[in-house]
Amino acid sequence: MPLEIQDSEVDIVIAALQPNLTTFFEAWRPFFSRFHIIVVKDPDMAEDLQIPAGFDLKVYTKSDINGLLGASSSINLSGHSCRYFGYLVSRKKYVISIDDNCLPAKDTAGSTVDVVAQHMANLKTPATPFFFNTLYDPYRKGADFVRGYPFSLREGVECMLSCGLWLHNADYDPMTHVVKRNQRNTTYVDAVMTVPLGAMLPVSGINVAFNRDVLGPAMFPGLRLRNEGKHRWDTLEDIWNGLCAKVVCDSLGYGVKTGLPYVMRSDAEAGKALESLKEWEGVKVMDDVLPFFQSLKLSRTAVTVDDCVKELAGVVREKLGPKNAIFTKAADAMVEWNNLWKVHGAQNA
Amino acid sequence: MPLEIQDSEVDIVIAALQPNLTTFFEAWRPFFSRFHIIVVKDPDMAEDLQIPAGFDLKVYTKSDINGLLGASSSINLSGHSCRYFGYLVSRKKYVISIDDNCLPAKDTAGSTVDVVAQHMANLKTPATPFFFNTLYDPYRKGADFVRGYPFSLREGVECMLSCGLWLHNADYDPMTHVVKRNQRNTTYVDAVMTVPLGAMLPVSGINVAFNRDVLGPAMFPGLRLRNEGKHRWDTLEDIWNGLCAKVVCDSLGYGVKTGLPYVMRSDAEAGKALESLKEWEGVKVMDDVLPFFQSLKLSRTAVTVDDCVKELAGVVREKLGPKNAIFTKAADAMVEWNNLWKVHGAQNA
Numbered sequence: 001m002p003l004e005i006q007d008s009e010v011d012i013v014i015a016a017l018q019p020n021l022t023t024f025f026e027a028w029r030p031f032f033s034r035f036h037i038i039v040v041k042d043p044d045m046a047e048d049l050q051i052p053a054g055f056d057l058k059v060y061t062k063s064d065i066n067g068l069l070g071a072s073s074s075i076n077l078s079g080h081s082c083r084y085f086g087y088l089v090s091r092k093k094y095v096i097s098i099d100d101n102c103l104p105a106k107d108t109a110g111s112t113v114d115v116v117a118q119h120m121a122n123l124k125t126p127a128t129p130f131f132f133n134t135l136y137d138p139y140r141k142g143a144d145f146v147r148g149y150p151f152s153l154r155e156g157v158e159c160m161l162s163c164g165l166w167l168h169n170a171d172y173d174p175m176t177h178v179v180k181r182n183q184r185n186t187t188y189v190d191a192v193m194t195v196p197l198g199a200m201l202p203v204s205g206i207n208v209a210f211n212r213d214v215l216g217p218a219m220f221p222g223l224r225l226r227n228e229g230k231h232r233w234d235t236l237e238d239i240w241n242g243l244c245a246k247v248v249c250d251s252l253g254y255g256v257k258t259g260l261p262y263v264m265r266s267d268a269e270a271g272k273a274l275e276s277l278k279e280w281e282g283v284k285v286m287d288d289v290l291p292f293f294q295s296l297k298l299s300r301t302a303v304t305v306d307d308c309v310k311e312l313a314g315v316v317r318e319k320l321g322p323k324n325a326i327f328t329k330a331a332d333a334m335v336e337w338n339n340l341w342k343v344h345g346a347q348n349a
Numbered sequence: 350m351p352l353e354i355q356d357s358e359v360d361i362v363i364a365a366l367q368p369n370l371t372t373f374f375e376a377w378r379p380f381f382s383r384f385h386i387i388v389v390k391d392p393d394m395a396e397d398l399q400i401p402a403g404f405d406l407k408v409y410t411k412s413d414i415n416g417l418l419g420a421s422s423s424i425n426l427s428g429h430s431c432r433y434f435g436y437l438v439s440r441k442k443y444v445i446s447i448d449d450n451c452l453p454a455k456d457t458a459g460s461t462v463d464v465v466a467q468h469m470a471n472l473k474t475p476a477t478p479f480f481f482n483t484l485y486d487p488y489r490k491g492a493d494f495v496r497g498y499p500f501s502l503r504e505g506v507e508c509m510l511s512c513g514l515w516l517h518n519a520d521y522d523p524m525t526h527v528v529k530r531n532q533r534n535t536t537y538v539d540a541v542m543t544v545p546l547g548a549m550l551p552v553s554g555i556n557v558a559f560n561r562d563v564l565g566p567a568m569f570p571g572l573r574l575r576n577e578g579k580h581r582w583d584t585l586e587d588i589w590n591g592l593c594a595k596v597v598c599d600s601l602g603y604g605v606k607t608g609l610p611y612v613m614r615s616d617a618e619a620g621k622a623l624e625s626l627k628e629w630e631g632v633k634v635m636d637d638v639l640p641f642f643q644s645l646k647l648s649r650t651a652v653t654v655d656d657c658v659k660e661l662a663g664v665v666r667e668k669l670g671p672k673n674a675i676f677t678k679a680a681d682a683m684v685e686w687n688n689l690w691k692v693h694g695a696q697n698a
Contacts, residue, residue, distance in 0.1 A: 108457060130639075130643075131548075131549055131550070131551070131639060132544055132548050132549065132550035132551075132607075133550075133551075134512065134514060134550055134551060134552075134553065134607050135514070135519060135534065136536075136538060140536075142532060142533075142534065142535060142536060143534070143536070144519070144521060144525050144529060144532070145521075145525065146519070146520050146521065146551050146553065147520050147521055147522045147525075147551060147553065147581065147582060147585075147588065147631075148522070148551030148553075148585060148588035148631075148635060149522075149551055149635070150635040150636050150638075150639050151632055151635070151636065152636045153639070163483065165483060165484070170484060170493070170495070171495050171496050172493060172494075172495065172496055173496045173497070173498075176493050176494065176496075180493060183491060183493070184491075185484065185491065185492070186491060187484075187485075187489075187491060187492065187539055187540075188539070189485060189538055189539055189540040190536055190537070190538055190539070191536075191538040191540060195481055195545075196544075196545055196547070196548030197547075197548070198545070198546075198547045198548070199480075199481050199545030199546070199547070199548055200480055200481065201480070201481040201482075201483055202480070202481075202482075202483060202495050202496060202497030202498055203483075204483065204495065204496065204497075232496065233496060236496075236497060239496065239497035258481075258483050282496075282497075283500055286497060286498070286499040286500070287499050287500065287501045289499075290479075290480060290499050290502070294479075
């Protein structure tokens, strides 16, 4: 990947859900040390953080969050959602966020994957949402557009969101975790692809990157389940965020890519999914959520991400609100995020 | 792949564009020898075919084609298009078709790829066109639906078309072949995925399989460029066919998969692309074709593949016909194919 990446254009945002980040940071040191790192500590966690020296790093805690959001905020930033605070205080063009239980993966040739380089390649080369290229990302080395790909579409569009994947412990809901507790994801799929216009995907917050300058107003923690724990399988916050971001990108002619880079995800907690099973609201919620997003068309008068989020919040409130109070809360959080972004997020270095 | 494949449910269809098929059949023997094979000889080729012994194989020639189509046919079965004749005379549920310049590929572990087993796995497991699964085909061993995938969609739908890929000599248009004459496709992407509802893809005829019982009426040679040669890059017949098949599958709630299996494609002819460059009509045609298919919605009253093809031919004639005579000819061929299928194709063993 010969793309040049400036230190000054990237922030790494890490949500700290565990106090000891020593292993995490030592493993990522070769890839993260040149960049500014924002660590957001889960506001529910009392213990002090352990972070090795030698990083350009700033830690944000509960008091920073409360100071910025105010007492009556409708945005809940506990658990995995705390990372969104990092998006708000970042001043860089691009943000990369990796869960604190992930370590670098190896590719099929045995080389350690540079997540930063791959995410930036995804974001800095065009996306192709209007026609599926069967040989995947045509801008990767050794690839191109296959026969039949209209020449008028070969310039592509700007990519705003890059969704990376994970090996070892897959990102399943609690039911699947319990049923397949010994199954590990071992298939390294050496591909990046643009998710086609109109197609929705479940974006996972485990390993993502985005163009903060443009997409920031749409990168919020909206949906929160009533009994949300500290595990990925307890949440849908990132799935909801991804659907919102995809609808906004589709409406404004931007691209979303998925595939590389991989991270290696720890399965230390995998056995605990059984506890979450009984009351997991997520299993029913998505049957309402997905058809809503699939049939959604934002108006042509919404020409900025900001406009789109405002409109989206309104439709969520009107169409989904009556079905479940969590959707009304999501709409409240989206409106508040949009306002917060104007004051705090929309500033550059 | 533990799926059982009956010898009696699969035909292998090979279009013979070169007389000596010895290397081809010897290489494929371990995978093809249990199945019935239909060889359709390019009606323009005078030389006798050389095919090794030991296969359950039937060769169809120009006289068979003329006998079935009649003198005034609007369907042109010369060149790569001759394989469609094999679809018409097959009596099996599934058809697999591989170009005669392709040999078995090796997977990342060094094992020779069984194209039949992989295509049949693609066709016999469900497709998931309504939501993109970020870990690709959830029915593959070691995979499942990721968190956020609605449970109501996890049954999937029937897969009707399986599009395999190719290593070594990629399937480019003549322009790209000339510009990148030393580039070879070496990336083995170990994934199968459903192409989402509404998303179009350039289906290549190099390596495909389909459910003939259901999709047969939509597997026709429709579009023919005015100066069409004997090379893949000279044609758009398969691209057009794929767009038609995808629109029909989308309309009827069926799935289309792409990815595995790979074949190894010879580049013996790659240097000759320059000859096709000057007059290649394909470069302009797709800029009309793709927007047409993207905006197409077949009516709900078309409830069979047969209905859909009839309707599609009518819309092609009306909307695209005035732009270029090749589209009117395509519509004629589609109507004729539909009639031929009722008489000859719609018969089972």
